[in-house]
Amino acid sequence: MLDIKYIRENKDKVKEAVQRKNIKFDVDYLLDLDLKRRELLQTVEEKNAMKNQANQRIKEAETQEQRDMLIGQMKELDRNSDNEEEEYKKIKEEFEELMLLVPNVPDESVPFGDSDEDNKEIKTWGEIPMFDFTIKDHVQLSKDLDLVDFERGAKVAGFRGYYLKREAFQLSMAIMNYATDILMKNGFIPMHAPSLVNEKIMKGTGYLPQAKDEVYQTTDGMYLAGTSEVSVMGYHSDEILKEEDLPIKYMGFSPCFRTEIGSYGKDTQGILRVHEFMKIEQVVLCINDKEESVRLHEEITRNAEEILQGLNIPYHVVVNCTGDLGLGQVKKYDIECWVPSQEKYRETHSSSYFFDFQTRRLNIRYKDKNGDIKFAHSLNNTGIATPRVLIPLLENNQRSDGSIAIPEALHKYLNFKEIKR
RNA sequence: GGAGAGGUGCCAGAGCGGUCGAAUGGGGCACCCUGCUAAGGUGUUAGCUGUGAAAACGGCUCGAGGGUUCGAAUCCCUCCCUCUCCGCCA
Numbered sequence: 001m002l003d004i005k006y007i008r009e010n011k012d013k014v015k016e017a018v019q020r021k022n023i024k025f026d027v028d029y030l031l032d033l034d035l036k037r038r039e040l041l042q043t044v045e046e047k048n049a050m051k052n053q054a055n056q057r058i059k060e061a062e063t064q065e066q067r068d069m070l071i072g073q074m075k076e077l078d079r080n081s082d083n084e085e086e087e088y089k090k091i092k093e094e095f096e097e098l099m100l101l102v103p104n105v106p107d108e109s110v111p112f113g114d115s116d117e118d119n120k121e122i123k124t125w126g127e128i129p130m131f132d133f134t135i136k137d138h139v140q141l142s143k144d145l146d147l148v149d150f151e152r153g154a155k156v157a158g159f160r161g162y163y164l165k166r167e168a169f170q171l172s173m174a175i176m177n178y179a180t181d182i183l184m185k186n187g188f189i190p191m192h193a194p195s196l197v198n199e200k201i202m203k204g205t206g207y208l209p210q211a212k213d214e215v216y217q218t219t220d221g222m223y224l225a226g227t228s229e230v231s232v233m234g235y236h237s238d239e240i241l242k243e244e245d246l247p248i249k250y251m252g253f254s255p256c257f258r259t260e261i262g263s264y265g266k267d268t269q270g271i272l273r274v275h276e277f278m279k280i281e282q283v284v285l286c287i288n289d290k291e292e293s294v295r296l297h298e299e300i301t302r303n304a305e306e307i308l309q310g311l312n313i314p315y316h317v318v319v320n321c322t323g324d325l326g327l328g329q330v331k332k333y334d335i336e337c338w339v340p341s342q343e344k345y346r347e348t349h350s351s352s353y354f355f356d357f358q359t360r361r362l363n364i365r366y367k368d369k370n371g372d373i374k375f376a377h378s379l380n381n382t383g384i385a386t387p388r389v390l391i392p393l394l395e396n397n398q399r400s401d402g403s404i405a406i407p408e409a410l411h412k413y414l415n416f417k418e419i420k421r
Numbered sequence: 422g423g424a425g426a427g428g429u430g431c432c433a434g435a436g437c438g439g440u441c442g443a444a445u446g447g448g449g450c451a452c453c454c455u456g457c458u459a460a461g462g463u464g465u466u467a468g469c470u471g472u473g474a475a476a477a478c479g480g481c482u483c484g485a486g487g488g489u490u491c492g493a494a495u496c497c498c499u500c501c502c503u504c505u506c507c508g509c510c511a
Contacts, residue, residue, distance in 0.1 A: 041471060045480040052480085055492050059439050067491090074491035198501095240431090240468090365468095371450090373468080 001360040002102050004034055010105070017105040020112060020322035030098050037095050040088040047084065100209065104357045106322050107331040113321025119334065120321070125305065126314030128338055133400040137341030138391045139270040142168065144402055145419055147394075148271060148387070160260065160274045164387055167419045171393070171406070172278065172386040174413035176253065179280050179307050179384040183251045186303055188282065193228040193235075193252035201234035204362035206328045213261045228252030229380045232283040233362055240373060241366040247286035247296055251383055254279065271387040272346065280383030285364060288374040293330075293353045300381040301333050301351045307384055308348075310409035313392045314338040316345050328357035335382075337392035348389050351381035 007014050011027060018025045054074050061067040111120050142148035147168035153161035164172055180190055202208040202223050207215060207230060216224040225231060232252035241248070256279045267273040282300045286292045301317065308315050320332040332352035336345030356375035359365070364376050397405045403420035411417055 038471070041480080045471065048480055051491085055439075058491060071491040078491075 001099055001357060002104065003356075003360070004099065007031070007102060008034070013105050014102065017103045017322075020106060021103045021325055021327070022114065022323045023101075023103050023327070025098075025101055025103070027102075030095070030102065033091060033095050033098065037088070037091045040084060040091060044084050044088050051078070100203065100361070101327075104328045104330055104354065106325055106329075109319070110325065110331050111319060111321045112323075114323040116320070116324045116334075118321040119318040119324060121316050121318050122333075124314075124316040125309065126312065126338070128314050129340065129396055131340065131398075131400075135340050135395065135398060136402070137270070138339075138394050141394050141398060141402075141404065142270070145404070145421055147419070150270070157275070160268075162271055162274060162387070164271075167416060168387070168390060170414055170416075171390060171410070171419075174410045175311075175384055175386055175389065175393075176278065176280060177413050178310070178410055180251065180253070182307055182310070183280070183282065183303060183383055186249075186299075186306075188249045188251040190251050190253065191228075191232065191235075193231040193254045195225045195228065195231065195254045195256065196222050197225050197231050197234065198222055201230055201237065201362070204237060205230045205233050205358055206326070206361065210327055214259050216257050216259055224257035225254070226258045227256050227279060228254035228281045229283055232281065233358055233364075233378060233380075236285065236364045237362040239364060241285070241364070241376065243287060243366050243368045246366060246376065247284055247292070250283045252281045252283060254281075256385070270391065272391060274387070277385055277387060279385040282379075282381045282383050284379045285359070285376045286379070287366065287368070288356060288377055290355070293355060293377045293379060296379050297331065297333075297351065297353045300379060301335070304335055304349045304351060304381055304383065308335065308337065310407070311389075311393060312407045312409075313389075313396055315348070315392075326352070328354045330355055330357075337389070338396060339392055340395045346391070348385065348392070349382040351379075353377065353379040 002014070007027070008031060011031065015027045017023075018027060051074065054070060058067055058070045058074070061070055111118060113119070136144065139148075139150070142150075145167070147165055149163040149165060150161075153163050155161075184190060196218070199208065199221065202215065202225070207226065208223075211226075215226055218224065229252065231254065232250050235250070236248075255276055257276050260273055260275060263273060282303060284296050284300060286296055305315070305317070315335050315337045318334050318336065320329075320334055325332055329352040332350060334347050335349035335351065337348045338344075339346045355377050358378045359375045364378070365373050366376050367373055393407070394404055397407065399405060401420075403418050406414060406417050406419070
C-alpha cells in the first residue's frame, strides 16, 4: 500500500506505474474518492465535535429540566447525522479496497517491458557444461535412479504430485541444511514458520486480493501460503520495532503451496512446477531509507548466489522489467539456473524490495533515533527451494554412466558423494 | 471436542454508564541532587487521522465488528485470540 499523500503528490508517477506494470487501475477515480472521503470526514467530525460539546453540557447541567432539554436537542442532532456517517463509511470502505490495488512505483533502473521476455541479463556465473554424451533431463534421471516417483505422486496427489525418494530426499534435506548454515553465517535468524495463515496476513503481504487464485484456502477460511515470506512478514505485524534492532534478517523455512492456476500446460513435466515444495526464504526489515533497501537488496541477492556457487550451478541474474514486477515490488532480480536439457536458464530465486509497501499493510513500524515512528522497509529473496533446485543440480552434474556427482559443499551433510545404481 | 476465566497504554494492573485516553506501580527518557557500592527528587512517556505553512484546533482508538443510550473501556450481540482443567492425539 502506498501513502495516500504520496499518491496525491505524485499522481503522474503512480499513473505511470499502473501503465508500466500492466495493471488496470483508475488513479483519478481514487483521488476523487479520496477528496470526497475527506470532505465527508470533515462534516462527520464536525457533527461529532458538536455532539461532544453537547454531551459536556448535559453532564454539567444543573437541573433535570435543563438536562432533559439538552437531551432532546441531542436526539435531533443525532437523527440528522446518520446519513452522512453511513455515506462516509461506504466511501471509506471503497477507498480502502482501492488502496490495496495501487501498485508501487518501480525504480528508475528497472527496464520497461511487458513480460519476462523483456528482462535484462546483468550477470552470469559458472561455466555451462559441455557434455560429450547424450544427456538426460531430470525426469529421466529421476526415473532411472528411482529418485522421484511421478506416477504414484499423481495417483495420490493428482496432477503435479510427486514423491522424492532415496538420495533425492536426502539431497533435499542436505541442501536445506547447507543453505541454513550459509544464511546463519550471514546474520540470519532461522525460523520454521507457519504456512497455514489467516487472511489478514495474506492481505498484508499483498498476495490477497490480487493473487487469490494462486493460493489454497482451507475450509475454515485460512490460507496455505505459497511462501514463508507471508508468515515471516506477519511476525512483526502491528509492532513498533527499535531502530537499533534494524536491519533484522530472518530465514523462514516452510512448506509452500501454490495452485498454479494460470499455468496450465506450462512445465507439466517433472518437478519444476509443483503444488507443494519446501523453501527457505530470506526476509529482511530495515529502516525507511532507499539506500539501505538497495544495499540490502544486493546483499540478499549475493546470499543466494553464494548458495548456488557452492553448489556449482551455473546461473545468471536478470533484472525484471516493469511488466514482470509484482504489485508491491520496486525492483526485482530473478536468479535463473542453467538447465542443460532445456538449454536455458530457469528461475530458482526471486529477489525483491518493496520500500514500505508491505509494512504499511502489515503495520510494521519502528521508532527512529529522534523518537519518530516510521514504517520499516521490507525485502525478500529465496534462499533455496527444493525440489526445483534439484533440476539443475542433477542435470548439470550427470555423468555418462548415468550417475550423478554431488557437489563438494554438500558432502558433509550426506553419507554419499554420488548417486549411482 | 467439553467446562471455566480473561483480553485496557512499553509492561503489570485498576476502572464496570458521564468527572476516563484512562488511577497506581514498574520500565524508558530528561533534568536536579548526592562522592560511593548508582540511590533519592522532579518532570515526562500511546497510536491513527482531518484542517493548517506553522502554532494550534478537531475527530477516532481500552481484542475486532455491530447494537442499546443524549452519552460506553464500562450494558447487549457476533467473531477472533489467550489462559486453566477434562478428553483426544503426532
